[in-house]
Amino acid sequence: MSSKIERDAHGRKQARYAPWLLLVPGLLWLIWFFYLPLYSLFRMSLSTKPSRFAVPEFGWAWSNYSQAFSQYGAQFQRSFTYALAATIVALLIAYPIAYVIAFRGGRYRNVLLGLVVVPFFTNFLIRTLAWKTILGNQGPLINLLQTIGVLGPNETLLRTPLAVIGGLTYNFLPFMVLPIYVSLEKIDPRLLDAARDLYSNTWRGFRKIIIPLSLPGVFAGSLLVFIPAAGDFVNSYYLGNAKTTMIGNVVQDQFLVQNNYPIAAALSFVFIAIVMVVVAIYSRLLGTEEIA
Amino acid sequence: MSAVVGGAKKPREQYGTVTSPAGRLGRFIINLFAAGGLLYLFLPIFVIVAFSFNQPVGRFNAVWNRFTFDNWLHPFADQALVDALLLSLKVALISTVVATVIGTFMAIGLVRYRFRGGGAVNFLLVLPLTAPEIVLGASLLTLFLAPTMLLFNISFSLGFATIVIAHIMFLVSYVALTVRARLRGFDWTLEDAAMDLGANPTRTFWRVTLPLITPGILAAALLSFALSIDDFIITYFVSGPSTTTFPVRIFGQSRTATPPQINVLSTMILLVSISILAIGTLVSARRTKRDTA
Amino acid sequence: MIKGPTGRGEDKSLVSRRGFLAGAGVIAGGALAGSAFLTACADASKQATGALQISNWTGYIDPKSVAVFEKQTGIGVEYSEDINDNNEWFAKNQLVLAKGDWIGRDAVVLDDWIANRLINRLKWAEPFAPGVLKNKANLLPELSNPAHDPGRRFSLPWAVGLTGIAYNRSVTKRDIKSLDDFLALDSPTAVLSEMRDTVGLMMRAERADVTQPTAASAESAFALLEKSVADGAIDAFTGNDYVSDLATGNLGAAFAWSGDVAQITRDNPDVRFVIPDSGGLIWSDNFVIPKGAEHRVNATKWIDFFYDPINAARLTAYVQYISPVVGVADELAKMGGKAARLINDPLVVPTPSMLDSVANFGILNSGDADAMDKRFSELQGAA
Numbered sequence: 001m002s003s004k005i006e007r008d009a010h011g012r013k014q015a016r017y018a019p020w021l022l023l024v025p026g027l028l029w030l031i032w033f034f035y036l037p038l039y040s041l042f043r044m045s046l047s048t049k050p051s052r053f054a055v056p057e058f059g060w061a062w063s064n065y066s067q068a069f070s071q072y073g074a075q076f077q078r079s080f081t082y083a084l085a086a087t088i089v090a091l092l093i094a095y096p097i098a099y100v101i102a103f104r105g106g107r108y109r110n111v112l113l114g115l116v117v118v119p120f121f122t123n124f125l126i127r128t129l130a131w132k133t134i135l136g137n138q139g140p141l142i143n144l145l146q147t148i149g150v151l152g153p154n155e156t157l158l159r160t161p162l163a164v165i166g167g168l169t170y171n172f173l174p175f176m177v178l179p180i181y182v183s184l185e186k187i188d189p190r191l192l193d194a195a196r197d198l199y200s201n202t203w204r205g206f207r208k209i210i211i212p213l214s215l216p217g218v219f220a221g222s223l224l225v226f227i228p229a230a231g232d233f234v235n236s237y238y239l240g241n242a243k244t245t246m247i248g249n250v251v252q253d254q255f256l257v258q259n260n261y262p263i264a265a266a267l268s269f270v271f272i273a274i275v276m277v278v279v280a281i282y283s284r285l286l287g288t289e290e291i292a
Numbered sequence: 293m294s295a296v297v298g299g300a301k302k303p304r305e306q307y308g309t310v311t312s313p314a315g316r317l318g319r320f321i322i323n324l325f326a327a328g329g330l331l332y333l334f335l336p337i338f339v340i341v342a343f344s345f346n347q348p349v350g351r352f353n354a355v356w357n358r359f360t361f362d363n364w365l366h367p368f369a370d371q372a373l374v375d376a377l378l379l380s381l382k383v384a385l386i387s388t389v390v391a392t393v394i395g396t397f398m399a400i401g402l403v404r405y406r407f408r409g410g411g412a413v414n415f416l417l418v419l420p421l422t423a424p425e426i427v428l429g430a431s432l433l434t435l436f437l438a439p440t441m442l443l444f445n446i447s448f449s450l451g452f453a454t455i456v457i458a459h460i461m462f463l464v465s466y467v468a469l470t471v472r473a474r475l476r477g478f479d480w481t482l483e484d485a486a487m488d489l490g491a492n493p494t495r496t497f498w499r500v501t502l503p504l505i506t507p508g509i510l511a512a513a514l515l516s517f518a519l520s521i522d523d524f525i526i527t528y529f530v531s532g533p534s535t536t537t538f539p540v541r542i543f544g545q546s547r548t549a550t551p552p553q554i555n556v557l558s559t560m561i562l563l564v565s566i567s568i569l570a571i572g573t574l575v576s577a578r579r580t581k582r583d584t585a
Numbered sequence: 586m587i588k589g590p591t592g593r594g595e596d597k598s599l600v601s602r603r604g605f606l607a608g609a610g611v612i613a614g615g616a617l618a619g620s621a622f623l624t625a626c627a628d629a630s631k632q633a634t635g636a637l638q639i640s641n642w643t644g645y646i647d648p649k650s651v652a653v654f655e656k657q658t659g660i661g662v663e664y665s666e667d668i669n670d671n672n673e674w675f676a677k678n679q680l681v682l683a684k685g686d687w688i689g690r691d692a693v694v695l696d697d698w699i700a701n702r703l704i705n706r707l708k709w710a711e712p713f714a715p716g717v718l719k720n721k722a723n724l725l726p727e728l729s730n731p732a733h734d735p736g737r738r739f740s741l742p743w744a745v746g747l748t749g750i751a752y753n754r755s756v757t758k759r760d761i762k763s764l765d766d767f768l769a770l771d772s773p774t775a776v777l778s779e780m781r782d783t784v785g786l787m788m789r790a791e792r793a794d795v796t797q798p799t800a801a802s803a804e805s806a807f808a809l810l811e812k813s814v815a816d817g818a819i820d821a822f823t824g825n826d827y828v829s830d831l832a833t834g835n836l837g838a839a840f841a842w843s844g845d846v847a848q849i850t851r852d853n854p855d856v857r858f859v860i861p862d863s864g865g866l867i868w869s870d871n872f873v874i875p876k877g878a879e880h881r882v883n884a885t886k887w888i889d890f891f892y893d894p895i896n897a898a899r900l901t902a903y904v905q906y907i908s909p910v911v912g913v914a915d916e917l918a919k920m921g922g923k924a925a926r927l928i929n930d931p932l933v934v935p936t937p938s939m940l941d942s943v944a945n946f947g948i949l950n951s952g953d954a955d956a957m958d959k960r961f962s963e964l965q966g967a968a
Contacts, residue, residue: 022401023413026394026464033461034420037431044434052955053679053707075966093332096325104323114569115330117518119337121565122558124524125542129550130336133343133354137756137773138834156773158835159821173333182473196315203318223422231424234524241821242814245966248426253962255430255529257672259679265434268427275422349852351644352829372643372666450677532677534640534665534689544669547825548644548845 045265056261064266072250072267076274079246082161083230086168087176090225091218093169094176098217099210102184103192116177128167128238135163135239159241167235175224183217184210219283227275247271337562344555351549363552367560370553376541377557383452383537384520387459392513394460395467400505402468403475420465429529432458436530450532458530459520466519467512474508521561636661637883640690642668642870645744647903654890660883670824671699678875682709687877691884694743698781700871701733701948710739711874714885720892723910727940728869732948741888742869742909744844744900747935747943748782749865751827751841755855756834763862764790768818772837775821775830776810780961782866783810783822783840785946789864795946800953807960814964822965831856844906847932858932860942867943869909898924905933 045064047056101112119127134141135157145151157163187210195209233248247267254264343353347360368374398417402410420428436454482504486496524539531540542554643666651662668674674695678688695703704710724737725745734740752761756772764786767774776783785795787806794802813819823830827839832849846858872888874881890896891910898916901908902924914934917924927933949957 019401019405019407022397026398037435041431041434093329096322097329100326111573127336130339231426256676350849354829354833545643
C-alpha cells in the first residue's frame with residue numbers, strides 16, 4: 001500500500017485539518033494563559049481606580065497612556081539604551097566564541113557549547129551577587145583599575161550604569177552565542193576554502209561570506225538579548241542606583257508598591273508596542289523574517 | 293554539519309585553513325577573544341564555587357574569611373532553602389514534560405504540513421517570546437487576581453498551580469521554536485518510504501519519525517528545564533505565600549542572610565549538569581566509534 | 586544531511602545528539618533520585634501541621650522556639666518565612682482579603698503602617714481571641730497604646746527596632762554623628778527604600794514632628810531628599826541589602842535598622858550604628874491575625890507564648906532585635922554566655938538615653954500616605 005500524498009519542495013504535506021489537531025493544545029494554552037491575560041491587562045490599562053485599594057473600573061481611560069508616555073520617557077529611554085549597549089557588547093563577546101566553536105571545535109563542539117550554557121544553570125541572583133563580589137569596592141578588580149589609572153580613587157564600579165549594563169550583558173550572553181552558533185554551523189565548510197582562495201586576506205572573506213551568512217543568527221541573538229534586557233529590573237535593583245531605574249523597575253513599583261494597576265498595565269503595553277516596532281525595523285534592515 | 297557531502301573528506305575544522313601571516317594573526321586574535329569570552333563566562337562561577345568553601349563572618353557570605361569544609365559537610369542545613377529547591381525541581385519537571393509534549397506537537401504541525409494560517413500561528417508563537425518577563429508576570433497576575441476583568445469568572449489563588457501554569461506558558465514557545473529549528477532539514481519523504489514498506493501512519497510516527505526527532509526534542513526539554521529552574525521574574529509575580537521556589541527564596545533571603553549553603557547547592561547543580569554533559573559526550577563518542585568501526 | 590535507509594546517516598551531529606538520549610536518561614533518573622533523597626531529608630524534620638499557620642520574615646525566629654511551643658501546647662505549627670516585603674505581601678493578598686476569603690495564614694508579621702492599613706483603613710484584621718492573652722501585661726509601657734491600635738486589641742509587637750545611621754569606619758575614615766556628616770560623605774551612601782524610615786529621619790533632621798506627621802510637615806524633608814539624590818549625596822535606595830554592602834565596604838554609610846547592624850558589628854567592629862544628633866526612629870513589627878483566620882485562638886496562644894520573658898529572651902538572643910517584653914534583660918543574664926553579653930549591647934538592650942533620642946513615626950491620614958508614597962517612588966526614579 002503506497003500513499004500518494006502531495007509533497008512540496010521541502011517534503012511537506014499539503015493538508016487542511018491535520019495540522020490543527022497538533023496545534024490546538026498549544027494554541028489553547030497560549031490563548032488562555034497569554035493572550036487572554038494580555039487582553040485583561042489591556043482592559044486594565046484603560047481603567048481607573050476611584051481610590052488606592054478599590055477594584056479598578058473600566059472606562060476607556062486613554063489618559064493612562066498619555067501619562068505613561070509623558071511621565072516615564074526617561075526610564076523608557078534608559079531601558080532601551082542600556083539594552084542596546086548590552087546587546088552590542090554581547091555580540092562582540094559572543095561572536096568569537098560561536099565562531100571558534102563552530103569552525104575550530106571539531107569533536108569538542110558539543111562540550112564547548114555545553115560549557116557556554118552550564119554557568120547559567122546556577123541561579124540568576126547568585127551570579128549577580130557574585131558579580132558584586134568581583135566588582136566590589138574592596139575587590140581586586142577595582143584595585144587593578146585604580147592602579148592603572150582608569151578609575152579615580154573615589155570612583156566605584158558598583159551602583160553605576162556600567163555595572164547595570166555589565167550585568168545585563170552577562171546574564172543574556174548564551175542567548176547570543178547559541179543562535180549565532182547555529183547559523184555558523186549551517187555554513188557549508190567548502191565555502192571557507194572558497195573564501196580563502198578568493199580572498200587571500202581572510203578578513204575580506206570573513207566580511208563577504210561568513211558575516212552575511214551568520215546574519216540570521218545575529219538577528220535572532222540580538223532580539224533574544226535586547227528584549228529581555230530592556231524589560232529587566234533585577235540588574236538595576238542590585239547593581240544600579242537611584243538614577244539608573246529602568247522601565248521594569250517602574251512597572252514593578254506601580255504594581256506592587258503604588259497598587260496602581262492601570263498605569264502599570266499601560267506602561268507594559270507601551271513597552272510591548274515599542275518592542276514590536278523595533279523588531280519590525282530590525283528585521284527590515286537585516287532582510288530576515290524568521291526568529292528561529 | 294557534516295563535510296561528507298559531495299565526496300570531500302576532510303574534517304570540518306580543516307576547512308578554510310589559512311597560511312598567510314595576516315590570516316594566522318587574525319586566527320590567533322579570534323581564538324584569544326573566544327578564550328577571553330569563556331573566561332568571562334566562568335568568572336562568577338569561580339567566585340561562587342570558591343565562596344562555598346568560605347566560613348562567613350556573620351550572616352552574609354560576601355567577604356572571604358577562611359577556608360572550611362563545613363558547608364559541604366552540611367549542605368542541607370538550611371531547610372527552607374532545600375524545600376525551595378525541591379519545589380523548583382518539581383515545578384521544572386512537570387512544566388518541562390507538559391511544555392515539551394505540547395510544544396513538540398506544535399512544531400511538528402508547523403513543519404510537517406503546509407496549510408493556511410501557518411504564518412499566523414508562527415506569529416502567535418513568537419509574540420510571547422518578545423514580551424518581556426515582567427509583562428508576562430504582570431498580565432498573569434492580573435488574570436489570577438482580577439477575574440472581574442475577564443469574560444469568565446474563574447479565579448485562581450496563587451500557589452503551585454499558578455506557577456506551573458505560568459512556566460508551561462512561556463516554555464511552550466521555546467520548545468516549539470527550538471524543535472522547529474531542528475526539524476528544518478528533516479526529510480519527510482522517509483515517512484513515505486516507511487509506509488511504502490508497509491507501516492501504517494501511527495506506526496510510522498512512533499517507529500520512524502519520533503526516534504529521529506528525539507534528539508531535537510531532548511535538547512528543547514533540557515533548555516526548558518534550565519529556564520524553568522532559574523525563572524525568577526514571572527515566578528515572583530505569581531507565587532503564593534507558601535510556594536517559594538529556589539530563586540524567589542534566595543531573593544527574599546538575601547535581604548537578611550546569604551548562607552554559604554546557597555553556594556554549595558548551586559555548585560552541586562553545576563556539577564550535576566557538567567557530569568551529564570560529560571556523560572553525553574562520552575556516550576556519543578563511543579557510539580561514533582562503534583558506528584564507524 | 587545524508588541519510589541511510591534507517592535514517593542513521595553520516596551526520597555526526599545527529600549521532601552525537603543521540604548522546605543526549607543517554608544524558609536525558611541520566612537527568613530523569615538523577616532528578617527523581619535527587620528528589621527522593623531530598624524529600625527524605627525534608628520529611629525527617631516535618632512535624633504535625635495544620636493547627637497553626639504563620640508567615641514571618643526571614644531570620645525572625647530562633648531554631649528552637651517552634652519545637653518548644655509545640656511541646657508545651659500540643660499545637661502543630663506550620664511556620665514559613667515568606668514575607669519579603671510589606672508591599673509585595675499586600676499586593677498579592679489584597680484581592681483574597683477583599684473578597685472576604687482566608688489567605689491561608691493565621692498570623693502575619695507586618696510593619697506598623699501596613700498593620701494600620703489592615704486594621705483601620707480596610708478592616709482586614711481579627712482581634713485576638715478573648716481570655717487567652719495572659720502575658721499581655723509584659724508589654725513595654727511605651728508600646729502599649731500606639732496610634733494604629735490603642736489598647737493593642739489587634740496587634741502586638743513581635744520585635745522592636747531603631748532606625749539610625751550605620752557606617753563602615755574603615756571606608757569613611759571618620760565618625761558620623763549627624764545627618765550633615767552623612768550627606769557630606771564622599772564614599773557611596775544609601776538610604777532605605779522604606780518611605781517612613783527615610784523621610785522620618787530626614788524630618789527629624791529638619792526639626793519636624795514625626796509623631797504627628799503630615800504631608801505638609803514632611804515637605805522640607807522631601808526637599809532635602811530630592812536635592813541630595815540630585816546632587817549625588819545619596820547614591821542608592823536599598824532594602825536589607827545595605828548590610829552586606831556595608832560589611833564589604835561597597836557602601837560607606839547607610840540608613841539602617843539596629844537589629845541588622847547588631848549582627849555584623851560584633852564580628853566586624855568597623856561597622857557601627859549611631860542615632861544621629863537630630864534623633865532617630867523606633868518602630869515595631871506587628872503580629873497581626875488576618876481576617877478569616879481559622880485558628881485565631883491558636884494564633885493568640887502563640888503570641889502569648891512569646892510574651893513570657895523566658896521565651897522572649899530565647900528569641901532575642903538569636904534574632905538580636907530589641908524585645909517588646911519587659912524583663913528580657915534579666916532572662917538573658919540568666920541564660921549566660923553569649924546571650925548574657927547581649928545585655929551590654931545597646932542595639933539589643935537599648936540604654937535609656939537611646940530610647941529618649943528616638944521617636945515613633947505616627948500614622949498618616951490616607952490622602953497624605955498615598956501622596957507621600959507616590960513622591961517617594963518618584964524620588965527613586967521608579968514612579
